[in-house]
Amino acid sequence: MTQMLSVEPSIWVCPKENALEEAHLFLERHKIKYILAQFVDLHGGIKSKAAPVHCLKSLTTSGAGFAGAAILGFDMTPQDPEYLMVADLKTLTLLPWLPGYACIRGTGMVADTPYPLDPRNVLAAQTAKLKEQGLRFMTGLEPELYLLKRDENGKVVPFDSTDTLAKPAYDYQGITRNAKFLEQMYEALSCVGLKVYQIDHEDANGQFEMNFDFDEALKSADNIQFFKMAAKEVANNMGAICSFLPKLSSTTTGNGMHMHCSLVDEADNNIFHDASDPSGMGLSKTAYQFIAGIIEHAPALTALLCPSVNSYKRLVLGTPGSPSWAPVFIAYGDNNRSAMVRIPYGRIEIRIGDGSMNPYLATAAVIAAGMDGIARNLEAPEAHAVNFYDLSKAQLEELNVSCLPKNLSEALDALENDTFFEHALGQRLISSFIRLKRQEWTEYHHVVSDWEVNRYLTFY
Template sequence: EFYLLQPTPEGILPVDNSVFASTLAMDQHQQVIDHIAEALVEQGMPVEQYYPESGPGQQEISILYTQALPAADQQIAFRETVKAIAFQHHLVASFLPKILADQAGNGCHLHLSLWRDGKNLLLNPEGDGGLSQVACQFIAGILHHLPALMAVTTPSTNSYRRIRPHCWSGAFRCWGIDNREAAVRVPSNPDGNSPTNFELKTVDASSNPYLALGAVIAAGLDGIRNSLELGESVAVDPGHLTELERSQRGIELLPTTLGEAIGNLSADQILLDALGVELAQAYLAVKKAEWEAMKDFELEEEVELLLERY
């Protein structure tokens, strides 16, 4: 997800005032979107779907899945391509997680599946939600480490303005079938078969995709290694439950600031080991410095500083 914006005498503003899936927005921005899609395809990134998103000027483009390392490579190429082509059309493309206070934020939701010898290991029609035991353990590992993992997957102060209840951003530590308010969503399969992937919502494009993917995989493998149990699925919006109801179901609100997530990462030895001693020390030092420098920023100050960086 990203916003298309245009420089004006009043500042950098959205290119339109459209709504989700607006055909008018598709028509208005056909040239730039076609140009982006063609460039992605030329670089080996087939476009699976495109539509205008919920915010004014907001777009979503999804490319075909691939293995983890090439996916990280493609995420970098994707961002650079979108921003460069927008610039050629005298526009600004920004992946900053939260640009407008009262509009949708930009996520970079991560869809994963587990494979061995050409077989998708997620599938088990008899399992909870159609998931295999190894899939449940992998997801349990992600949820177990998620309060620390977010320092890597949502690593900017601005990230936490997007992750709020009732915003389809995964503000609660839980999972559910087709539940867009859960941090981990398992999409049901339209043909009735077992799901083929699951989605982690607490990811955005301010993250380093190599570190984010590596940390997510490390968390999931820890779940398999220690046979962690996946709690029951959640079918409702956790934000509509009382605190007591959430507590009884093991549902927790995830970190609401970068500072909180950094503190959790500092205490998570599994993720620190996955990063490696030198990288972990450097990463934490940089993120702590960013937090101290920006923790008191208003949204407008963050946008002024970060809009064109991301």
């Protein structure tokens, strides 16, 4: 098994002066030989080129070159200029599970201009707009995952064969019997400065959640990509499969990616918080306007936070835990986990996102939608503490609460019809996203499933 790096000081903090020289010393100290220059495609898939460590300067100046036409969703052709990932030294990160390697991210450039279909650029553009207003968007993303293996028949099952409880949430054996994976994950995250504060076995067999501190939106999205790399590689080194699939089966709780949000000013004050809020939720007028923007654009937003066919097997009506905790109701409320927006107090939690979402696009879309609510002075609907799962269709209509799209096609229709996102994130980006996802939807419908064969083989 690959040995982890020590949890001793392995954290790169980019200095204001002599940054390149200091970076080389840092890499030399940790015996780094190669740097993975990384970016993500429209799906959020991590793409890389390995460069010898002596090429660090060129990565930060001319960048690493890629054929853009080979990248999903980048809408480039063979005759287009090269896509260049120009590295940002602040993103330099060791790969603790792979001694001798580090990774780095940055700005995707085409023809000397930040490429508008690069998802990280899209989020960077949104955070830059906030910075002009003296604001920063802080997010805490909560990744859930399955730790799996294939049995002797090739069936995908929990990695821990004793993980068979009907209600395994928070089961102590789920922690202790998977301690090897969880400890190595903790070491990998801690090694690069991510402060883990909670680890638990989730509601499904083989499902876990590991939470680490919030950060500025762009850094949080980078951190999630690092988390996914770490989880997959640590699992692979153990002979396991780590999956962020939104829904493994019809009876399995899905993998969410909840997003906790707050907006802070230049003095680090959380401007979503107001202790005098008469509702007791600790929200400011600005926070309610932000929520109103999220509610206003919720159907279209779903396409970007739940971007796979499989996502909508998670977004189903039913009692929490049987089969899903995922909310399908366009509403918000004080600590209400049956609503798409939950208020833990003084901040906002958006609960619809899942493990398949591209964190850069999803966060950019949330910022855009929420800030639209602020810019237009939208008024949030009434908050509800009721369990929406218990209500009839008539009762939901009486509360003026509707449901999220039922499948990817409906979500794409909503995104296509809500032209706000074309203006906010870029018409070419949204068009490319919709085209890519329409193709996915079509391919899905061409597949004959086991359910269909079992149902109809001798039925007619």
